[in-house]
Amino acid sequence: MSIGILEKALISGLSGEGLGADDARTLASLPDEEIYSIIAVTEAVRRRHKGDEVNLCAIVNAKSGLCKEDCSFCSQSVEYSTGINEYAMRPPHEIVNAAKEAQTYGAREFSIVTSGTRIEKDRDVEALIDALSSMKNGVAMERCASLGILKRETLKRLKDAGLESFHHNLETGRSFFPNVCTTHAYDDDVEAVRAAKGLGFHVCSGGIFGLGEAWEDRIELASTLKELDVDSIPVNFLNPRPGTPLENAKNLTPIECLKVIALLRLMLPEKDIVVCGGRHVNLRDLQPLIFAAGANGMMVGNYLTTPGRDPKDDLQMLKDLGLKPKGL
Ligand code: SF4
Numbered sequence: 001m002s003i004g005i006l007e008k009a010l011i012s013g014l015s016g017e018g019l020g021a022d023d024a025r026t027l028a029s030l031p032d033e034e035i036y037s038i039i040a041v042t043e044a045v046r047r048r049h050k051g052d053e054v055n056l057c058a059i060v061n062a063k064s065g066l067c068k069e070d071c072s073f074c075s076q077s078v079e080y081s082t083g084i085n086e087y088a089m090r091p092p093h094e095i096v097n098a099a100k101e102a103q104t105y106g107a108r109e110f111s112i113v114t115s116g117t118r119i120e121k122d123r124d125v126e127a128l129i130d131a132l133s134s135m136k137n138g139v140a141m142e143r144c145a146s147l148g149i150l151k152r153e154t155l156k157r158l159k160d161a162g163l164e165s166f167h168h169n170l171e172t173g174r175s176f177f178p179n180v181c182t183t184h185a186y187d188d189d190v191e192a193v194r195a196a197k198g199l200g201f202h203v204c205s206g207g208i209f210g211l212g213e214a215w216e217d218r219i220e221l222a223s224t225l226k227e228l229d230v231d232s233i234p235v236n237f238l239n240p241r242p243g244t245p246l247e248n249a250k251n252l253t254p255i256e257c258l259k260v261i262a263l264l265r266l267m268l269p270e271k272d273i274v275v276c277g278g279r280h281v282n283l284r285d286l287q288p289l290i291f292a293a294g295a296n297g298m299m300v301g302n303y304l305t306t307p308g309r310d311p312k313d314d315l316q317m318l319k320d321l322g323l324k325p326k327g328l
Contacts, residue, residue: 005023005026006037009023009027009041009045010041010045012266012269013041013044014044014045014048015269016270018226018266018268018270019267021220021223024219024263024266024267025219027266028219028259029215032255035262038259038262038293039258039262039292039293040292041262041266042262042293042294043294045265045266045294046265046291046294046295046296048269049269050272052322052323052324053323053326054297054318054325054326055108055272055296056106056108056109056297056298056299056314056326057108057110057144057274057299057300058102058105058109058300058301059110059111059112059113059146059299059301059302059303060095060098060099060112060113061114062090062095062112062114063115064084064085064305065078065085065087065115066078066115066116068117069184070181070183072179072180072244072245072246073240073244074244075242075243075244075305076115077244080243080245082243082244083242083243085305089114089121089124089127089128090127092130092134093134095112095127095131095135096138096139099141100139102301105300105312106325107311108142108326108327109142110141110144111144111145111167112131112132112143112144112147113146113147114147116148117148117149118149118150119154128147128158128161129157129161132158132161132162133161133162135162136161142164142165143163143164144164144166144167144202145158145165146166148192150195152199155195155199155201156199159200164201164202165201165232166199166201166202166203166204167203167234168192168193168196168203168204168205169206169207169208169236170190170206170207170221171189172207172213172217172218172221173213173220173221173224174220176211179212190228193205193228194228197230202232203230203231203232204230204231204232204233204234206232206235206274207236208237208277208278209260210237210238210249210252212246218263219263219267222263223267225268232271232297233272233273234274235260235264235274235275235295236276236277237251237252237257237260237277237278239278239303241306251281252282254282254283254285254289257290258283258286258290259293261293261294261295262293262294264294265293266294272296273295273296273297274295274296274297274299275295275297275298276303277303277304279298279299279308288317288320288321291321291323300314300315
């Protein structure tokens with residue numbers, strides 16, 4: 001049975017069509033020891049569509065904590081006592097300096113991330129416009145932002161100021177979402193993605209894995225992302241944060257993480273798949289295998305509220321693998 005599904009995965013992956021939900025279920029049901037056969041397929045599919053280039057992106061947490069939403073994995077929710085550093089919107093020059101620093105360690109895309117359901121204050125929108133305009137003139141990186149569920153008019157203003165990509169995660173599959181967040185509806189997130197697509201942004205939307213979801217939920221998420229035709233899929237693995245409802249959740253195994261990446265590559269063969277938060281905590285010594293599993297990008301530097309590993313180690317890992325950071 002496994003030979004049949006892997007052949008199908010290879011053919012549909014190389015053609016760009018990708019597996020449908022039924023075949024994805026069969027793939028997900030393969031035992032862990034099949035991972036080496038699976039990544040032989042995903043390596044070929046990734047190379048066909050993405051070559052040997054790896055997209056490196058970095059972020060700045062431009063506004064931290066005090067979020068009214070209750071996402072169970074997130075240390076920035078006002079509902080949980082997590083002891084994180086909370087602050088209002090950082091001034092534009094600090095955002096631009098963070099982008100310049102990220103550029104020194106090879107990041108090609110830079111995302112301004114803010115906590116909260118949306119950006120509500122006009123002075124915060126002005127600060128973002130300022131930061132984007134300065135970046136446009138002085139930093140040669142793709143400008144991305146993750147700012148919650150924005151009004152179309154605000155999105156348009158940011159686009160006019162130089163914003164190129166918009167990030168908004170769906171987090172998980174629709175059916176599992178009520179276990180993750182009760183303060184807004186899944187459709188609000190879907191609409192945010194649609195609005196950004198409608199305005200012509202490069203849209204980055206994915207989720208977080210290891211919340212207690214089943215493979216069926218992961219397949220549901222991948223199917224929705226396929227339907228929405230997102231351009232890039234950030235893949236986060238839960239790093240349980242003290243004080244959140246998921247503080248005692250068990251990490252995924254490194255092989256399960258690789259299977260998640262492989263599933264996404266084989267369902268959405270032509271899209272960018274970018275491994276973000278929780279990478280080194282969950283994958284440990286199997287980190288270099290994320291590319292064979294299908295990823296063609298990774299976040300470098302620090303995450304929102306937790307430190308990442310030294311970017312020099314990530315660049316060395318790419319060099320050792322014979323892969324090239326895109327744009328360098
Ligand atoms: S994930 Fe975003 S929306 Fe959810 S609690 Fe954290 S900052 Fe708020």
